[in-house]
Amino acid sequence: MKFWIGIALMGMGVLAGALARAEPAQLDRQLCASCHGADGNGPGPAPRLAGQQAGYIEQQWQAFRLHQRADGGAHGAAMAALKSEGGIKALAAYFAAQPPAPARPAGGDPALLAAGRKLYAEGNLAVGTPPCFSCHGDRGEGGSAAPRLAGQHAAYLARRMRVSDAPQPDSAMEMQEILKTMSADDIKALLAYLATL
Ligand code: HEC
Numbered sequence: 001m002k003f004w005i006g007i008a009l010m011g012m013g014v015l016a017g018a019l020a021r022a023e024p025a026q027l028d029r030q031l032c033a034s035c036h037g038a039d040g041n042g043p044g045p046a047p048r049l050a051g052q053q054a055g056y057i058e059q060q061w062q063a064f065r066l067h068q069r070a071d072g073g074a075h076g077a078a079m080a081a082l083k084s085e086g087g088i089k090a091l092a093a094y095f096a097a098q099p100p101a102p103a104r105p106a107g108g109d110p111a112l113l114a115a116g117r118k119l120y121a122e123g124n125l126a127v128g129t130p131p132c133f134s135c136h137g138d139r140g141e142g143g144s145a146a147p148r149l150a151g152q153h154a155a156y157l158a159r160r161m162r163v164s165d166a167p168q169p170d171s172a173m174e175m176q177e178i179l180k181t182m183s184a185d186d187i188k189a190l191l192a193y194l195a196t197l
């Protein structure tokens with residue numbers, strides 16, 4: 001937590017007047033890039049935002065703001081700076097328009113990958129796991145109701161593919177229920193497949 005606050009404060013030498021005039025790309029550089037990268041394709045551990053669904057970015061921002069989603073204090077300083085600007089809408093559109101990281105070559109265990117691909121496309125209806133593509137899109141590009149998964153850091157996806165007892169917004173409950181239907185092997189297979197998108 002201290003680590004994130006420290007990084008956040010480093011980016012904060014910004015005057016409110018300058019912020020009010022800033023373009024989204026500038027806002028990103030001033031408030032987000034230290035963790036998410038100048039084009040939303042940062043090196044991690046913070047998630048990539050490039051190509052992410054704009055509605056999802058705005059929704060998660062509100063969840064962080066209302067402390068419905070935990071972030072270890074990572075967004076406190078950026079929130080304070082953006083408060084009166086209404087800038088999150090512009091930033092969300094900006095990140096959504098950035099080219100996402102390209103698809104990655106499939107490596108690793110082919111059987112695991114095939115199992116993950118099958119679960120993504122078909123789910124496992126016997127235990128109540130719906131097909132992922134129905135919300136996250138054929139290629140993990142996301143949709144109005146669900147975030148982009150393609151191009152995301154594998155370690156971040158692994159962390160988000162766990163049933164969590166941390167604070168969650170209502171919007172997270174559907175995905176939490178889906179995660180409860182899956183075995184550790186299912187999740188391993190899905191992560192192997194998602195790493196190729
Ligand atoms: C100090 C580092 C830091 C800064 C600065 C920062 N973030 Fe984040 N952000 C994070 C971390 C870490 C997470 C992951 C939180 C978690 O799940 O634990 C995150 C997650 C997010 C998410 C959720 C993404 C997803 O896939 O679920 C959004 C949206 C987001 N940040 C937007 C922003 C925007 C917009 C800015 C600039 C106005 C910003 N962040 C500035 C560290 C930062």
Ligand code: HEC
Pocket residue numbers: 047119120129130131132133134135136145146147148149157160161169171172173174175178190
């Ligand atoms: C009914 C729609 C739906 C289905 C089906 C679905 N998801 Fe999701 N998923 C969501 C929503 C909505 C969210 C955003 C949750 C939130 O607001 O925190 C999400 C979030 C996620 C995240 C976190 C992404 C991030 O950037 O933080 C991952 C990873 C994920 N889903 C993987 C999967 C996988 C793998 C499957 C298939 C087993 C799947 N989802 C099926 C709706 C769905």
